[in-house]
Amino acid sequence: MPIYDALYRRYQARAPLHARRFWPVTREALRQVLLRRMLILLLGFSLLPVLYPIGRVFVVARMSQMVPLLSVDARLFGDFLAVQTYLSLVMLLFGGAGLIASDLNSGGMLLYLSRAISRRDYVIGKLAAAAALALSVTLVPAALLYAVALALLPERFLHWNLLWLAPAIAVQSLLIASILSVSALACSSLTRRAAISGIAFFAVLMGLDLAQALLVNSLGLDAAPLLSPLASLSIVSHALFGSAPGGAVHWTWALLSLALFALAALAIVRRRVRAVEIVA
Amino acid sequence: MPDANTPLVAFHDLSVAYGSAMALLSVNGAFPAEATGLLGPNGAGKTTLLKTLMGFLTPRSGRVTAFGLDPVVDPLGVRQRVGYLPEGDCYLPGLTAAEQVAFAGELSGMPRGDAVSRAHEVLDYVALGEARYRRVDTFSTGMKQRVKLAMALVHDPDLLLLDEPTNGLDPKGRDEMLALIRDVASRPGMGLVLSSHLLHDVENVCSHVLVLHQGRVALAGAISELTGPPRRAYDVRVKGDPTALLTDLKDEGCDWTQGEDGYRVLLAETQGPELLFRLARDCGAQLRYLRPAQETLEDVFLRALDQPRA
Numbered sequence: 382m383p384i385y386d387a388l389y390r391r392y393q394a395r396a397p398l399h400a401r402r403f404w405p406v407t408r409e410a411l412r413q414v415l416l417r418r419m420l421i422l423l424l425g426f427s428l429l430p431v432l433y434p435i436g437r438v439f440v441v442a443r444m445s446q447m448v449p450l451l452s453v454d455a456r457l458f459g460d461f462l463a464v465q466t467y468l469s470l471v472m473l474l475f476g477g478a479g480l481i482a483s484d485l486n487s488g489g490m491l492l493y494l495s496r497a498i499s500r501r502d503y504v505i506g507k508l509a510a511a512a513a514l515a516l517s518v519t520l521v522p523a524a525l526l527y528a529v530a531l532a533l534l535p536e537r538f539l540h541w542n543l544l545w546l547a548p549a550i551a552v553q554s555l556l557i558a559s560i561l562s563v564s565a566l567a568c569s570s571l572t573r574r575a576a577i578s579g580i581a582f583f584a585v586l587m588g589l590d591l592a593q594a595l596l597v598n599s600l601g602l603d604a605a606p607l608l609s610p611l612a613s614l615s616i617v618s619h620a621l622f623g624s625a626p627g628g629a630v631h632w633t634w635a636l637l638s639l640a641l642f643a644l645a646a647l648a649i650v651r652r653r654v655r656a657v658e659i660v661a
Numbered sequence: 662m663p664d665a666n667t668p669l670v671a672f673h674d675l676s677v678a679y680g681s682a683m684a685l686l687s688v689n690g691a692f693p694a695e696a697t698g699l700l701g702p703n704g705a706g707k708t709t710l711l712k713t714l715m716g717f718l719t720p721r722s723g724r725v726t727a728f729g730l731d732p733v734v735d736p737l738g739v740r741q742r743v744g745y746l747p748e749g750d751c752y753l754p755g756l757t758a759a760e761q762v763a764f765a766g767e768l769s770g771m772p773r774g775d776a777v778s779r780a781h782e783v784l785d786y787v788a789l790g791e792a793r794y795r796r797v798d799t800f801s802t803g804m805k806q807r808v809k810l811a812m813a814l815v816h817d818p819d820l821l822l823l824d825e826p827t828n829g830l831d832p833k834g835r836d837e838m839l840a841l842i843r844d845v846a847s848r849p850g851m852g853l854v855l856s857s858h859l860l861h862d863v864e865n866v867c868s869h870v871l872v873l874h875q876g877r878v879a880l881a882g883a884i885s886e887l888t889g890p891p892r893r894a895y896d897v898r899v900k901g902d903p904t905a906l907l908t909d910l911k912d913e914g915c916d917w918t919q920g921e922d923g924y925r926v927l928l929a930e931t932q933g934p935e936l937l938f939r940l941a942r943d944c945g946a947q948l949r950y951l952r953p954a955q956e957t958l959e960d961v962f963l964r965a966l967d968q969p970r971a
Contacts, residue, residue, distance in 0.1 A: 389783075413755065
């Protein structure tokens with residue numbers, strides 16, 4: 382039977398392009414990532430640490446005699462998000478490192494960039510997917526913890542003094558997600574192999590953290606934490622929640638360092654995702 | 662719907678450069694709403710022309726208009742109306758053919774529901790209806806080519822850009838693919854650009870041709886006009902030394918090219934084959950073979966590139 386028996390029919394409903402062109406990219410990227418059972422297990426494991434602060438809030442709410450022993454204040458959220466930062470890193474190590482690398486490997490880049498989406502739409506779409514993974518282990522459990530704290534200790538958390546806590550949680554979570562996501566994408570755009578980009582992502586972030594620790598401890602360089610995005614996030618966390626050692630660096634410098642790091646990572650992504658290469 | 666006489670894409674004095682190296686030099690031409698073969702040796706500028714058309718490169722001077730749009734100003738608007746079949750693989754691992762084609766439709770701006778139903782339609786059209794729920798990475802080369810064609814067609818483009826669509830196909834698969842492309846090209850209002858090194862494929866599918874050479878248009882027009890009426894070209898074999906006959910032919914204003922075992926002589930409009938007999942008799946040559954010849958696209962292509970026939 383000839384293969385053109387079925388007639389070709391025209392499609393008459395072409396619509397103007399909508400603004401959320403990145404959305405199919407994000408949805409497909411998340412679908413691909415969540416097809417992996419290990420990622421689901423990792424996500425479940427990453428949510429476990431929230432049980433400890435929730436238990437702490439519960440104990441303090443039920444047993445007033447425990448209040449001097451277990452402090453439940455803003456630092457609880459800062460400490461929790463500090464732990465989740467590392468879990469986000471692991472999450473993106475497995476889920477985010479292949480976001481662009483696999484497209485480069487399979488020719489998926491051709492599929493995207495020869496269509497009616499721009500390079501910016503593509504990057505935003507991938508960035509949103511990586512950020513969603515990071516936020517699922519930072520903002521989501523932190524918001525749950527805050528809701529539990531509000532429900533069980535309303536006299537403390539509905540007080541004027543702690544009303545800034547909700548925006549602070551959102552800001553710190555978004556900061557963690559943004560920095561880790563752009564780092565993961567930058568590493569992912571540098572190679573066609575997801576495993577190599579994952580190793581590069583982990584090595585860059587942990588290597589910089591190790592380097593700043595060595596510089597601080599051996600040479601006493603107070604500004605060294607600015608070298609490391611993880612240390613800079615810790616400084617901002619200290620300013621927001623009063624948790625973790627803040628060090629001698631002001632949080633505005635830490636924010637500036639994070640912004641520069643993010644811009645450098647985006648510049649790498651921009652350079653690597655070159656639409657001009659797509660017509661072979 | 663544009664008629665066949667209105668070009669879908671037009672190039673006006675288009676020059677494109679990579680740094681200081683000029684890739685296209687004052688290119689003028691058009692892609693009509695019919696099938697056009699884009700030909701040229703490697704480095705001729707075919708890829709640059711397609712990249713500029715899709716809005717990936719900015720011209721140094723001149724301009725391109727596609728469907729009345731400027732790709733520099735509105736690249737997404739142009740790409741929404743173009744279907745591109747690349748030479749290499751372009752699929753997301755793990756997706757079935759139906760998912761892959763529907764996703765391509767969504768990326769071209771179709772609503773999800775429309776993209777899904779249209780994906781099933783075009784997969785039926787390219788005869789992959791029964792394989793639509795199989796993963797594309799398990800497909801044979803021929804099936805992958807057809808999925809790529811379905812992806813290029815899903816949003817019903819006004820212009821199809823096909824880059825070596827028969828690459829890697831066996832003869833049967835190639836014939837089927839060419840039949841499919843011919844069928845698509847026959848749809849009124851739909852333009853098709855076939856970039857290929859296989860002149861036979863282009864001749865089979867296209868009514869027009871645009872030949873690029875060293876960044877310039879070497880030849881453009883309808884294939885039927887370029888290959889000329891059959892009565893003017895003759896395949897000739899001569900016994901003995903043909904030098905004198907060939908010189909006399911030149912003197913009479915005729916053109917000739919050397920073939921494998923003879924000569925192809927192109928007579929002027931007013932001349933007939935009796936001229937060959939007369940000149941052969943005058944210079945004492947023996948004509949052993951004389952037959953009217955239709956010029957092929959290969960002849961036209963080689964002449965445009967100023968290269969001898971193999």
